[in-house]
Amino acid sequence: MKNRLAVLVLAVIAFVAGLPVTQAAASPAVRYTNPIAERRADPHIVKHTDGYYYFTATVPEYDRIVLRRATTIQGLSTAPETVIWRKHSSGEMGAHIWAPEIHFVNGKWYVYFAAGRADDIWRIRMYVLESSSANPLTGTWTERGRITTPWDTFSLDASTFVNNGVRYLIWAQQEPGISTNSNLYIARMGANPWTITGQTTRLTVPTLAWETRGYKVAEGPTVLQRNGKVFLTYSASATDANYCLGMLTAPASADLLNAASWTKSANPVFVSNAATSQYGPGHNSFTVSEDGQSDIMVYHDRNYRDISGDPLNDPNRRTRVQKVYYKADGTPDFGIPVPDGPTPARLKSYNATDRFVRHWDFRAKLEPNVTPLADSQFKPVTGLTGSGTVSLESTNFPGYYLRHRNFELWVERNDGSTQFRNDASFTQRPGLASSSAVSFESLNNSGYYIRHSNGLLYVQAVTDAAGRADATFVLE
Known part of the structure; x- marks a missing residue:
């Protein structure tokens, strides 16, 4: 009894302080303190089997790819940051290094990212790095080159997931003949993690009012798999306070390459909130809590609405996290971007x-x-x-x-x-x-x-x- 009370006292202290608690049945709500990282946009956090969380994100200089690791999500806020790759001084991969994601596939680490050319910075395409080291912060990275898609056009935000034993790539791209900045696409992965094969399916085109504020954008796709469904969240509109999250849903048993398998939510699922002073939430990813019991949404936003000049030149997007809750029908409820400081509980x-x-x-x-x-x-x-x-x-x-x-x-x-x-x-x-x-x-x-x-x-x-x-x- 004394040991149980001691554990509970520690849990209560952590609850009030906003610290994560990993003790199982007696642990209170998963708690973190936001922001996790200043000046880090398009965040991606993955929990690996080695017990570490790995974190990468876009840096405001758009010139390098960085990694951190820690045994807790909160620990990422103070973890040392390692530069694993820098942009080229000329040619491809020479500008606009955007939205890196780190994935562990078939025993190796892969980083997917977007980059422009040094001599044509808006010629954005998708690229892949590979490392066979156990610790990707200290390993050597090999450039595996560009991901080839059906069109040689503006493309970015590659992500990958497995459903029913099949690995897929999802991404955003500008398709010839469609007057949008980017739509969302899916294809199977081929012989390696930087090659797609077979048909490419267009999943959605930004047409709704909340997807077309400032720009007609659907980008940053990522997947949450729960309750027999595949939930694909994506970012829409300009990258200022209009930026928000939409969601597509498909049964996990469906043919994911059939666009008809997916249903688009009519309204955005995560938007700016003036009361909590959180603006432009988006480009999210998902990870799990330390005890493995809760899904955690990772995203960026700003704590002010008004931006001077191009939002892409504003460096102050911050990485934030909060727990994902679920509605009675099993669909995720992301709520609102919560205030800075300790995350709330129910x-x-x-x-x-x-x-x-x-x-x-x-x-x-x-x-x-x-x-x-x-x-x-x-x-x-x-x-x-x-x-x-x-x-x-x-x-x-x-x-x-x-x-x-x-x-x-x-x-x-x-x-x-x-x-x-x-x-x-x-x-x-x-x-x-x-x-x-x-x-x-x-x-x-x-x-x-x-x-x-x-x-x-x-x-x-x-x-x-x-x-x-x-x-x-x-x-x-």
Whole structure:
């Protein structure tokens, strides 16, 4: 029992501090602190079988490819960075080194990237590097040359995945006869990881309003495979605050080379959010949490909207991460780009396991299938009364906190008063019904806990087993 409590105490400390926790059943929500890396765009993070996360991204100088590795996602923020390749001084691969991705295929490392010519910087094409070293940061890289596609046109953002034993390449390209900047395509990989074979299928053309703001763009495809489906997210519109994510969905059992197998979401699935000060989220990838239990979306954005000049010349896109949640039908719910700092969590009822704490007209309730997702996300911060307590800040209403008023729980704006600080501060304790969960005791009403009753949230005394269960929550 003493060991279990020790583990839980460490988990609670990590939860409040925003640190990732990898202990299995007793661990709270996967937590990180954003941004992961400043001035790193088009991020790609992969977790390898050696226990390391590998991270690469576009640097604002567009002149080199860099790699980092660490045993945790958060550790990538301070991990040393290694330059594994630099642009050529002339000819091909001499400019605009963009969007590298690192993949481990058939026992070797491969980096896919886009590059222009030194004498024609907008002649962007896709290229591949190869390394047979166990540690790609210290190994030798061989240029495997350009990926040949059906057209010798603007092409970029190659990515690869395996479905039902077949390896595919997906990418963005400008197709002759179609008046867009780029569309999305898929083909099977051939004899090696830099060659495609057979038919090339056009998956989507940017035609919707949110795909054509500034430019007609569909780019940065990447794949998330879950729940019997293949979810392909992509970036659309200009690379300023209009940049956003769209999604295509196909059954995992379908013929992925048949465009009819894919369904495009009518609306973007991830967009700028003024409340959280996150603009132009996009060019994402997916990885998994340290415990392997959660999908993590990796993406870039800026923390300001207005840009002077060409957005491509603005260096301040940052790498960020946040947990992917899933709707009842198994489709991903990316929510909103969360505020900088510790990532938020959801409070799931211990005894009504399909229900989460949410705000509705600022009253705190317990409901299933919360839409929008951010209504059920709260950022744990050091208590408004100081260390030793925790306050729960609304994700989509920064500056608003869970507080009790006449013993009812509301989400309200911090007015700076002593009363508010006391009402919005809680002592986080091991769950009253399970030490692998948590309970929140009111700071100014000792023995009173956040608990649900008839679908609403209150701060009430807990006197029996039913009350202890009502006052216990699982952090997700």
